Amino acid sequence: MLKRSMVLLLVLILTTSLVAACTTGNTEGNVKPSNGNDPAEELQxxxxxxxxxxxxxxxxxxxxxxxxxxxxxxxxxxxxxxxxxxxxxxxxxxxxxxxxxxxxxxxxxxxxxxxxxxxxxxxxxxxxxxxxxxxxxxxxxxxxxxxxxxxxxxxxxxSLVLYYNRDLFDKFAVPYPRDGMTWEETLELAHQFDRNENGTQYMGLWISPKHYFRMNSLSQGFVDPETNKVTVDNDNWKRILNIFAELSRDSGVREMARVNFPSHDHFRGKNSVTAMYVFLTEWIAVSRDQMPLNWDMVSMPVFKDLPGKGTQxxxxxxxxxxxxxxxxxxxxxxxxxxxxxxxxxxxxxxxxxxxxxxxxxxVAFENHPDQDKNFGAVYVNENAPMRQLHPLEDHIVDLMNDKVNELVTGKKDINTILREVQEMGQQVIDQEMVKSK
The missing domain is CATH 3.40.190.10 (Periplasmic binding protein-like II)
Structure with missing residues (x-):
């Protein structure tokens, strides 16, 4: 009797073990149960x-x-x-x-x-x-x-960095830029290139307007999300636009801009006429073949009163x-x-x-083919605080971008441009708000 009871007990234990093994396995074939380490036990x-x-x-x-x-x-x-x-x-x-x-x-x-x-x-x-x-x-x-x-x-x-063409710096015997430069120092360096030689107009610096507007170091937005009012007619936007006014103060640069407005093409390629260009770091990974053959980079220039403050x-x-x-x-x-x-x-x-x-x-850039570049420039500046976003702000960015042409070519001054963007932009925002209702 005792022996029979032991056998029955053994069978019961084995059966229980098999059931447990089956229920803890994958019951559907495509779901893993929680292992107990996940923040939520129900994670599958x-x-x-x-x-x-x-x-x-x-x-x-x-x-x-x-x-x-x-x-x-x-x-x-x-x-x-x-x-x-x-x-x-x-x-x-x-x-x-x-x-x-x-x-x-x-x-x-x-x-x-x-x-x-x-x-x-x-x-x-x-x-x-x-x-x-x-x-x-x-x-x-x-x-x-x-x-x-x-x-x-x-x-x-x-982020944005300052790319530069070593060949142009060597051609005109100008010292290379360095990490941590202010806008004032960078513009002073840039003006050493503003010249016309044998019919070719050179310029020291260009900045991708839309990218810098969106990523500006002063964290300035375009439209207040609470009031839907355009917010560009202020002193901080004057500081931002003043950079574009300063980089084009040379009469030869302004005349060149009237004929062929500055763009990527003025910097990249073998016929580069722009010594420095502020643009996205994505170029490092995907567009090396479009840059000057002898390129390098330093950190994006900063405002003097905001050392180390980069882009949003x-x-x-x-x-x-x-x-x-x-x-x-x-x-x-x-x-x-x-x-x-x-x-x-x-x-x-x-x-x-x-x-x-x-x-x-x-390990950044360890496998990049151009190991002679100053890749550390990418991490010199810290992020600026993010601006207040608005779903219609691209309309204002486009207006600002268009108005840069008038600023760089000397047609209008900063105050006029900001006032016009404020007024024209508000009309656009108001119209779009009515459409969305």
Whole structure:
């Protein structure tokens, strides 16, 4: 009797063990249960999923800097890509195309994706998947948060640096620029190039207007989001426009601008006539062949009273769409793309990381082919605070950009330009506000 009872007990133990083993295994074949280390015990990450990206990159660029890494990290995921260069957001929405992750600048959350009802508050999902928002440098998360809703995570950042053509500096025996220069010092250096030699007009400095306006170091916005009033007719915008007035004070430069307004083409290529150019750091990674053969860079000039204060964040954010049916899988991908593991790899190639991580900064540009460049210039300045964004601010940016032509060519002064932008811009904003009602 005792022996029979022992046998029955043994069978009961074995049966219980088998049931436990089955219930703790993968019951559906595509979901991993929580391992107890996740911030939310209910977290279940699909082992297999189809995730579609919509980005600003070409298919080739996407594969090189994102797709190949994600596919290696998540071999069971099917990764698709839609390039915005071929299909606009409006076309995607009109055709009811499903996509899970999109890339955009912070302003696009308000002026593009929110009006299309494509944004999704990622706050709870980020917490659920253990995203450490404190790992990002100051300003990045704040720039993607609207009314307490987190619309995106920063993947890459672009800042502004001062590129220069060593050959032109050598030609005219002018000392190279250095990190940490003020605008006053930079303009004084630039004016040494303002000359006409054998019919060729040279200029010392040009700045990409739209980019500097959006990223300006004084954190000046364009439209007050509370009142919908244009906010450019003030002393800080006068300081910003004064840089453009000063860099074109030479009569030869003004005359050249009337015939052929300064642009990328004046700096890049073998026929460069501009010694220095303030532009995005993305050039380092993707446009080396368009720059002068003998180029280098230093940190973007700063205002004298704001030493070390660079530009506002200008990140490429990744957001999860409201229509995504694979939000957990998408967030796991974003968790990887914002990890030190991934950021270190693309940092080596020349992508600027939004992370605080010193490890990521220490390996920056390690695999870049031009090891003679001053890559440290990228991290000399700290981010300026983000301006107040407004969904209609691009109308004012466009007006400001158009008016720079009149300033640089000497047709109008700064006060007149700002007054006109204020007045004309307000009319546009008022009209757009009426349309949106």
């Amino acid at each position: 990450v699909p082992e297999k999923a189809e995730v579609t990206f919509s980005t600003i990159f070409s298919d080739e660029e996407f594969e090189e800097i994102i797709g190949s890494y994600v596919k290696k990290k998540f071999p069971n995921y099917t990764i698709n890509h839609i390039s915005n260069r071929g299909l606009s957001l409006e076309q995607l929405v009109a055709t009811q195309t499903k996509f899970d992750i999109y890339f955009a600048r912070a302003a696009a959350f308000l002026n593009a994706y929110e009006p299309m009802k494509m944004t999704f508050d990622m706050t709870e999902l980020a917490e659920k998947h253990g995203i450490n928002l404190d790992s990002f440098a100051p300003g990045f998360i704040e720039s993607a948060t609207f009314d307490g809703k987190l619309y995106g995570l920063p993947i890459f950042n672009d 964040p200008y990140a490429n954010y990744a957001g999860i769409t409201s229509i995504s049916e694979n939000k957990d899988a998408a967030m796991e991908i974003l968790k990887y793309l914002t990890s030190e593991e991934y950021q270190m790899e693309v940092s080596k190639k020349g992508k600027i990381s939004p992370l605080k991580s010193q490890k990521v900064k220490d």
